[in-house]
Amino acid sequence: MKADCGSLIKKVYEASVNYLQILDENGNVDAQLLPKELDDRKIIEMYKFMCLARAMDAKTLSMQRQGRAVTYGPLVGEEATQIGSACAMRKNDFFVPTFRQHGVYIVRGLPLDKFFIYARGFEDGVSKTENVGATPEIVPVSTQLPHAAGIAYAKKFKKEDSAVITYVGDGGTSEGDFYETINFAGLFKVPLVLIIENNQWAISVPRKRQSAAETLAQKAIAGGVPCIQVDGNDVIAVYKATADAISNARNGPTVIECVTYRMSMHTTADDPTKYRSDSEVEAWKPKDPILRVRKYLNRKNLWNDSLEQQMNDQNSKLVDDAVAKAEAFRMDPKAMFENVYSFMPDVLKEEEDEAISSNFWQ
Ligand SMILES: Cc1ncc(C[n+]2csc(CCOP(=O)(O)OP(=O)(O)O)c2C)c(N)n1
Numbered sequence: 001m002k003a004d005c006g007s008l009i010k011k012v013y014e015a016s017v018n019y020l021q022i023l024d025e026n027g028n029v030d031a032q033l034l035p036k037e038l039d040d041r042k043i044i045e046m047y048k049f050m051c052l053a054r055a056m057d058a059k060t061l062s063m064q065r066q067g068r069a070v071t072y073g074p075l076v077g078e079e080a081t082q083i084g085s086a087c088a089m090r091k092n093d094f095f096v097p098t099f100r101q102h103g104v105y106i107v108r109g110l111p112l113d114k115f116f117i118y119a120r121g122f123e124d125g126v127s128k129t130e131n132v133g134a135t136p137e138i139v140p141v142s143t144q145l146p147h148a149a150g151i152a153y154a155k156k157f158k159k160e161d162s163a164v165i166t167y168v169g170d171g172g173t174s175e176g177d178f179y180e181t182i183n184f185a186g187l188f189k190v191p192l193v194l195i196i197e198n199n200q201w202a203i204s205v206p207r208k209r210q211s212a213a214e215t216l217a218q219k220a221i222a223g224g225v226p227c228i229q230v231d232g233n234d235v236i237a238v239y240k241a242t243a244d245a246i247s248n249a250r251n252g253p254t255v256i257e258c259v260t261y262r263m264s265m266h267t268t269a270d271d272p273t274k275y276r277s278d279s280e281v282e283a284w285k286p287k288d289p290i291l292r293v294r295k296y297l298n299r300k301n302l303w304n305d306s307l308e309q310q311m312n313d314q315n316s317k318l319v320d321d322a323v324a325k326a327e328a329f330r331m332d333p334k335a336m337f338e339n340v341y342s343f344m345p346d347v348l349k350e351e352e353d354e355a356i357s358s359n360f361w362q
């Protein structure tokens, strides 16, 4: 698109955005684009992680409805974006999430019971995320991005062989923090991979009402940052785009827009039937990220109903055991008074004493 300024004297810049899909809705793979390291074993592993993420998600939602978990942002429909990118990360890479990338944590090795402790509303669940190379989940939209760029800058400064992988929603790309991050990352060539998890909605605001940009990826171009748009429901394409960006991170940042769909509500505090049509949701169902991998594996005789049943049983047990452990967790009431002030004001000390002496926590 060009601004109308009469006769064009000379063109000073031109750009385009590539789109990557490797595994289509019918389970067909473009063999030429399939990364060599993604053998059958690795694809099955990604499939299992996606199914575990979905099982964990469904459990959390039902716990929230029973009053056993706090407000929760589901990930269903976005498994390929989360698991594909997480599986491309190396142990020494670092992950900076929003409030929705629960699936990435599982791949990074956060114990499942920790996830459910967090889902119950206790920060202990994400208090030691540095052990899995991550920051805790955060809710203020896009504020994680400058932090991620700063961490990436530190990694470059210390000459660490490590990339920082951060996430933002489609709505989050409208925030000033997003543009400032792009500018900083491009200028200082920090090892940052910024993944836009474009699930088409920012609560009740559709993608088209958020930006006139044809793609969200192209927002990177003005900051001199390479970008790509990917089928975010294709776990193989997301894996490849992320792995490529990580291997290029020592030269600078990349922005990856993953085009996916939020199949459920924004959070448990939201009712999407008030603002979006059932037909839109139905239209995305055939593009399901899990279904297409199952089609691919079935066709290659790598999967069948009995393996599926076995996996589902295992996932139910993993999730149920983790929930039991999380529900047995008792919070130390002191924890909520820590890390607030550098010294404890008298009024807070009184509240702490009262909290500790009450029976509420037993
Ligand atoms: C700075 C800020 N503004 C507003 C909100 C309220 N809020 C929470 S999530 C959200 C929408 C985010 O949409 P998107 O970035 O697309 O991410 P998604 O929820 O779809 O994953 C908003 C407006 C907030 N948490 N922080």
Ligand SMILES: [Mg+2]
Pocket (backbone or CB within 6 Å): 169, 170, 171, 197, 198, 199, 200, 201, 202, 203
């Ligand atoms: Mg969104």
